[in-house]
Amino acid sequence: MTSRSYDVLAGAPDSPVLLHVPHSSRVIPPDVRDGILLDDGDLDRELDHITDAHTAEIAAVAAGAAGARPWQFVNRLSRLVVDPERFPDEREEMLAVGMGAVYTRTTHRAPLRPAGFDPAPLIDRYFAPYAAGMADAVAARLEATGRAVIVDVHSYPTGPLPYELHGEGPRPPVCLGTDAFHTPPALLAAAREAFGGFGGLATDTPFAGTYVPLAYYGKDPRVSALMIEIRRDVYMSEPGGAAGPGLQALGAALAALVDAVPPHPAS
Numbered sequence: 001m002t003s004r005s006y007d008v009l010a011g012a013p014d015s016p017v018l019l020h021v022p023h024s025s026r027v028i029p030p031d032v033r034d035g036i037l038l039d040d041g042d043l044d045r046e047l048d049h050i051t052d053a054h055t056a057e058i059a060a061v062a063a064g065a066a067g068a069r070p071w072q073f074v075n076r077l078s079r080l081v082v083d084p085e086r087f088p089d090e091r092e093e094m095l096a097v098g099m100g101a102v103y104t105r106t107t108h109r110a111p112l113r114p115a116g117f118d119p120a121p122l123i124d125r126y127f128a129p130y131a132a133g134m135a136d137a138v139a140a141r142l143e144a145t146g147r148a149v150i151v152d153v154h155s156y157p158t159g160p161l162p163y164e165l166h167g168e169g170p171r172p173p174v175c176l177g178t179d180a181f182h183t184p185p186a187l188l189a190a191a192r193e194a195f196g197g198f199g200g201l202a203t204d205t206p207f208a209g210t211y212v213p214l215a216y217y218g219k220d221p222r223v224s225a226l227m228i229e230i231r232r233d234v235y236m237s238e239p240g241g242a243a244g245p246g247l248q249a250l251g252a253a254l255a256a257l258v259d260a261v262p263p264h265p266a267s
Contacts, residue, residue, distance in 0.1 A: 005081070005126055008137055009072035011063065016145040017070035017258050018137055019059045020152045020211060023052035023079045032081050032122070037111055048240025049107040050079060052155040053232070054247055059153050061251025066258040070151075073137050075130070079103075080112070082127040084134070085152075085211045097163045101127050107161045135213040142222055149187065149261050150225040152177070152211045153254070158233045160206065169205035173198040173234050177210045177227030181218050187226050190260035194253045198234055198246075228254065 011017070026047045028036070038046060056074050063069050075084060086094060086101040098105025098112070102119035106112050141148035156175070160167030174195045178188060188203070195201055210227035212218075232238050235246030 004129070004133070005075065005077045006130055006133055007072075007074045007076060008133070009063070009074065011069040011071035014145060015068045015070050015258075016141050016147045017066075017068075017149045017151060017261050018141055019062065019070050019072045019254075019258075020134070020150055021052075021056045021059050021072065021074045022084050022152070022211070023050075023075065023154060024054070024056040025076050025078050026051050027076060028078050028081055035113055035117065036080065037113060038106070045239075046106050046112075047078065047080070049157065049161060051240065052153075053240055054236055054243040055153045055155055055230075057243065058230070058235070058247055058251050058254060061248060062254035062258060065252055065255035068258070070258045071137065071141065073134055077126065082122050082130070084127060084130045088123055088127055093165065094163075097165065099163055105163070107163045109162050131213060135215045138213055138216060138223060147222045147224070150210070150212060150223065151254070151257065152225065152227040153230075154207070154227060155230045155232050155235075156207060157238060158231055164206065166206055166208070170202055171206050171231060172200045172202040173231050174201040175205060175207055175227075175229035175231075176201060176203050177208055177229060178204055179210050179212065179225060181221070182212050182223060182225040183210060184224050187224055187261070191226055191228065191257050194257040194260065195228070197253070198250075228257075 059072055063072055080103060082101055088101040094100055102122050104113045104117055138148045176191050207229050210225040212223055212225045216223045235250055236243045
């Protein structure tokens with residue numbers, strides 16, 4: 001049996017907000033590590049590049065500072081195990097660079113797993129339960145408050161990495177990822193206000209979109225979502241170094257966004 005790979009950290013009962021932190025961990029179970037081709041040094045360097053370091057801490061600061069504590073859904077395993085935000089099938093454009101739900105290539109497009117690697121066991125063991133858990137967390141917010149507001153917390157490197165399909169675009173200090181169906185204008189405006197003090201922001205560049213569980217994606221307007229992508233030099237030493245004072249400032253900004261989403265009692 002595999003222990004659960006994520007934590008759901010309780011917030012205020014009347015908060016509709018769910019802070020989703022999918023890429024902050026460097027943890028790889030030993031049996032999964034055995035299927036990765038990189039030696040320990042190369043794996044550490046790959047984790048430096050691919051991990052959204054300290055984003056769980058940013059979410060935790062925000063949760064502690066917000067007027068109504070948001071809920072948190074935090075992945076406790078590395079995205080090198082599975083990436084819970086990818087489509088698990090041919091819909092995923094990142095398959096073109098070997099980075100679908102189970103990565104077979106590194107950030108620099110080197111082999112990560114052997115040719116012919118079967119992703120199905122990892123999908124079954126980790127991806128599917130994670131997706132079900134996130135869907136359950138959204139369902140709980142809907143039941144309690146009548147809506148769910150997912151805020152996806154990410155970071156990205158100052159310079160583009162070879163795996164990026166759209167790395168040629170602007171790389172502002174803060175990127176806001178949106179979805180035409182699930183990102184209402186008021187939520188986007190609140191994010192622009194909250195994160196306006198970090199030297200610039202843009203929408204959907206260099207990364208676009210946001211995460212909504214497939215059970216709700218494109219179907220349920222009660223579920224809104226926004227992705228926050230933070231350029232790593234704003235708060236940490238790159239590629240995988242320590243956090244600096246920017247972390248607290250970003251946590252405060254995220255708390256301001258949470259506070260801009262008023263509780264919505266169930267009717």
